[in-house]
Amino acid sequence: MNYYKYKKRFISLIRQFSSVKTTVKLDENVSNDISNSTIKPRYHPGRTLSKTIHVPNNIIGSIQNILEDHPAKSVIEDCKILIRYLKARLTPVEKNHINVIKREVTQEILNKYNLDTASEEKKEKLLLGLNGKIQERLKQKIYNWTPIQYNEYNSLLYLLGRFAPDYAALVRVLYEISIKDLQFKPRSLFDFGSGVGTVTWAAKNYWDKNLFEYFNVDSSAHMNDLAQLMLKGGRGTTQVNLKGVFYRQFLPANNIAYDLVVCSYSLLELPSRRARLQTILNLWNKTSQYLVVVEQGSNAGFQIVNEVREFILNIKDGINQGYVFSPCPHDASCPRILYDDTPCNFEVSYASLPLGAASKICKERYCYIVLKKGSRNEDDPQWPRIVREPLVRSRHTICRLCTKEGKLDEIIFTASKHGKVTYHCARSSKWGDLLPISVDIKEIKDDSTE
The missing domain is CATH 1.10.930 (Syk Kinase; Chain A, domain 2)
Structure with a gap:
């Protein structure tokens, strides 16, 4: 992988001038909780949602109901074509x-x-x-970028092909907000590029009793109709599963702020960087607490997410100032952009929709950023994020980390060097988890090179 080429090249340069000493210390509160048997190392508080995500049965029922009027076999084949096209989609050339x-x-x-x-x-x-x-x-x-026309049929294809992976990624991203910020009880949700309403269903998992307004904006009237149809349970039904849900085709001109603003899998559909940043600025102005952006786990998706990240972090006026809530433990420039050529992405496991075939366990890679208004709390431990799947080997585990200093680091954990508790915490962690440790890296100059 390119990551390893970079690591080898970087390490060889460092060794010419210095040696590096890395000190790892387990978070004191976590250490006490494990010592008191309050928690086990494999359930440390840095763990994120790692289970396979299943689409709720009532949603599956709605989709099956909607699909009844269409030839399932041909729809599923056309759906595969759209999925491949979306995964290969790039940003428009400026x-x-x-x-x-x-x-x-x-x-x-x-x-x-x-x-x-x-x-x-x-x-x-x-x-x-x-x-x-x-x-x-x-x-x-030159990449021939053209906007996708989501007519009635293409909207149906998107529902069948992308609802399950989109839903899984959003459930995973929103889960971290729900467990790290227990005081966050959003009353309003704004979803830009809402499509078939996936964000609404994902947010319902955590804040169903708190949310009273779901404001959805999508330029496709067919997408909005399909999202409303799903809320009713499909064609021929009148039941409405959620109240306070609104659909619009354009961004409203009002200055109303929403507790949670989400833009998922939508920015690649905008024609230029200027259009993307103008949209993000509008969304940030409508955010009172959290802005969430999710995109494909490709290089193009990562480029857009980092574009959003840099743009928002460069806003310095007090009211609109913000910081990265997740996944980054820092607000510095992304080290993958500076030193690497692979995307900073994450992976979620999900069960595909049981349409035309039995449900299968699949993997979805995605890039995301959660930005919060205000300033980072001084007591935020800023634990390092595991940015690649840990390599679990006999008597040692290798973790690739992004640290609060804005650096990529690789640590080989062993019980003898780091202690059994720290070792078991690292060994049980997964790609995307936070590791409850502090990492102190010191360069020790080699006088013999002088």
């Missing part, structure tokens, strides 16, 4: 970058056919003849 690529390609053709020495008149004639080659080359180098 106009200024397109112009740079055009100049580079034109110069490449000029060099290939030795046109630099030709007269301007002859060069223009030859370029007209080579225009086809230039256009063909541009098609290869």
Whole structure:
């Protein structure tokens, strides 16, 4: 993997000038709780939701009801095509970058056919003849981004193909807010790019008794109709499972703030970076406590999530200032952007919808950021986040961590070096968990190199 190439290269450079001493200390409160048998190491408070996520039966029933009027086999095949397309989706190329690529390609053709020495008149004639080659080359180098038209049929395909993985990722992300901030009892939810209403159902898991308003915005009227249909249990039913749910096609112009604002799997559908940041600014202004952004676990998804992260953290005025609640234990620049070329993503296990075949256990990779308004509490321990699946081996476990200093670190935990309790905490942790430790890294200069 590229991660290992980076690690080897980085470590070799460090060893030329210094050696590194890493000191690990288990959080004192966690250590006391384990000593008093209040908790066990495998259930330490840094653990996140790791079980397989199942779509509730009432939602499955609604989807099956909606699907009754359609030929299941052909719908499922078309659904697979849409899923593959969405997973490979990239951000639209910016106009200024397109112009740079055009100049580079034109110069490449000029060099290939030795046109630099030709007269301007002859060069223009030859370029007209080579225009086809230039256009063909541009098609290869420029991603042809086009917005997806979510008509009635495409909305149905999205429901069947993406509801389960989207729901699982959102349940996982919102779970961390619910357990880390017990005082958070949201009364209002704003969902931008709400689609088939997945965020509404995921939030219902944790704050069903607190939420009184679900405000959903999606540019597709068909998506909104489908989301409302699911709330009723499908066609031919009148039951409404939730009250206080509203649907709109455009962002409202009012200044009403919502306790929880979510934008999931939507920013890739905006035509430019400027449109994305303008949308995020509008959403941040509508946030009173938490803003959650979730995207595909691809490089494109990570690029967008980091774009949001940097944009919000650079807002310094008091009212709109915020910090990263999760997954990052810091507000510094992302070390993966600085030193690595792999996305900072996470993985959730979910059960697929039992439509046309038995339900299967699948994996979904996603990128996300949870931003909270205000300043980070001084008593926030900022435990390091496990950013890759731990390598559990005989008598040792290797954890790849993102630390509060904004660094990527790799620690080999053993019982003899770190103690049994710390070792068992590390060994039982999963990708995406926080590890309740403090990491002190010291560089010790090697005088022999001088």
